[in-house]
Amino acid sequence: MTKSHITREDCVLRYLLDNQAAALPNKVFLKNDDGREWTYTEARREVLKAAGGLQALGVKQGDHVLCWMPNSPEMLFVWFAINYIGAVFVPVNLAYRGRLLEHAVSLSDAKVGVVHADLAQRFADIELAQLKDIVIFGGAAATDSRLAFHAYSILEQERPLAPLERPIEPWDDIYIIFTSGTTGPSKAVLCSYAMMLYGMPEAYTMIDSDTRYLIVSPLFHAAATGFGYAMLIRGGSIAMVESFKTDQFWDVIRRTQTTFCSLLGVVPLFLLKEPPSPRDGDHCLKVVTTGPWGEHCLQFAKRFGVDMYTAFSMSELSIPLVSGLNPPKMGIAGRVRKGFEMKIVDEHDFEVPVGQVGEAVIRSDLPWAITSGYYKNPEATAKAWRNGWFHTGDAMRVDVDGDFFFIDRLKDSIRRRGENISSFDIETVVQEHPAVRECAAIAVRAESEDEVMLCAALQPNMKLDFEEFVEFLRPKMAHFMVPRFFRILPELPKTPNGKIQKAELRRDGVTSDTWDREAAGIIIKREKIGSR
Secondary structure, eight states: OSSOOOOOHHOOOHHHHHHHHHTTTTTTEEEEEOEEEEEEHHHHHHHHHHHHHHHHHHHOOTTTEEEESSOOOHHHHHHHHHHHHTEEEEOOOOOOOOHHHHHHHHHHTOOOEEEEEHHHGGGSSOOOOTOEEOHHHOOOOOOOOOOOEGGGGGGOOOOOOOOOOOOTTSSSSSEEEEEEOOOSSSSSSEEHHHHHHHTHHHHTOOOOTTTEEOSSSSOOOOOHHHHHHHHHHHHHHHOOOSOOOOOHHHHHHHTTOOEEEEOOHHHHHHTTTTOOOOTTTTSSSOOEEEESHHHHHHHHHHHHOOEEEEOOTTTOOOOOOOSSOOOTTTEEEEEEEEEEEEEEEEEEEEBBOOOOEEEEEEEETTTTTSSSOOOTHHHHHHEEEEETEEEEEEEEEETTTTTEEEEEGGGGOOEETTEEEEEEHHHHHHSSSTTTTEEEEEEEEETEEEEEEEEEEOOTTOOOOOOHHHHGGGGSSOOSSSOSSSEEEESSOOTTTBOOHHHHHHHHHHTOOOEEEETTTOOOOOOOOOOO
8 A cells, every 4th residue: 555654664775675685684586597596685795795886986875877788687786786875877778879878978967887898889989978987897898098997896896885975765866767769869767766666566566575577678667677676675586687588488487487577568469479389378477567458468368377467657657557457448558546646638738528538647646756857857847747747748538437548649649531540559450460570550641631651560481461451450440540551661660768760650751662552442431330
């Protein structure tokens, strides 16, 4: 149950780690996919060594420390060490380079970074702002006269810690997460310790000390950090892999004895498209959270024998919506949790009638449950926090039962011949086709109005007959939703956070390799009802 008042011991990493190591000294806290594991006591020892090394490099309470590493036990220990001395963890996307990397480095305000050797060479092409000291992990240091490089061993030595300047409080920043930057430069989301408590641990009440959560998302994503932190709060344990691989997923689950994981986006579909196996039920996974919610989620739950939930959140929020078990309503995002208030509004922030689509806005009576803003970006903060509500930028609706449904990102909605169309609804149906690996529905200009265009990447060694594909779609969606234009690409353009860049696809528009069903003579008309 959400507490009206929280203490440092409830949510601040330093105190949580000390207390859990004292209470659960021999319990395994972290199990890596390579077989290595650490008890709470052993994990705390590694964290304290890294914390001392960071202090030796001059990191003080309140400083920002950049972390640019793939998932590994060492990255987890570095994250915890940064927070243990009251500093702020700033993880950076592994795909960043050039201007994107320069923007993140500048925005981080970090003087010290912990960086994988394979990534450090990218610093050569950018301005480094305040960055001065780099701890190199996983190889030899790059050559850059502007930086002082240190071997990772500096974080593996036992040394006394300098005392904190003051206690670390629930409202202090635990980390800064960069947004995906689909509509402009990435924003730096300020996240408090309190957000960590109000998020995964309290949203998912099934998490307890017996839970082992598998981190498959990179630790620069809020989903990975949030669930990992929930295990610390609840005295559970973490399993970790460097990255998700469809063909290895169930073997990883078995090896690590994972009971809980989060599979977002099309990942459940990837697993469903694998050939059925007699071992589909041979695992210890009990609970999966996912989103968006579609028919394939129920298929996944049935085939693999797991409990499925969906929810709605963002890096800026602490999961205000959560569904019940295996919800039957397609497209559901969940129901408002205690401590949060949510409504659907028009462009002037007036609430719209039940069932009508508008923007989802949120507020909370729990202090620090929502981001305080975007670091060094007061304009974006003011725009998001208007009229006392946080504006999500998502189009949603709510039904008479109080269930909220995700429709689309506002910027991605499509209007065709007077009909409002959800690109999400189109994409959900398209993903059911066995040849489609990923897809994006967008609006493009044709003649004098917008038309629907579908861009897709196919499964390996698969082809698509467009006319047969249209026949596959027709019985599954309204006539006005069936795309007019179809384009197949080897890969869809993505942001470094892995989100499809629809703006780039819209900019390309109708290309020479686009198939036009109307030019092919396939006209889809409204079905006549009641005529004889």
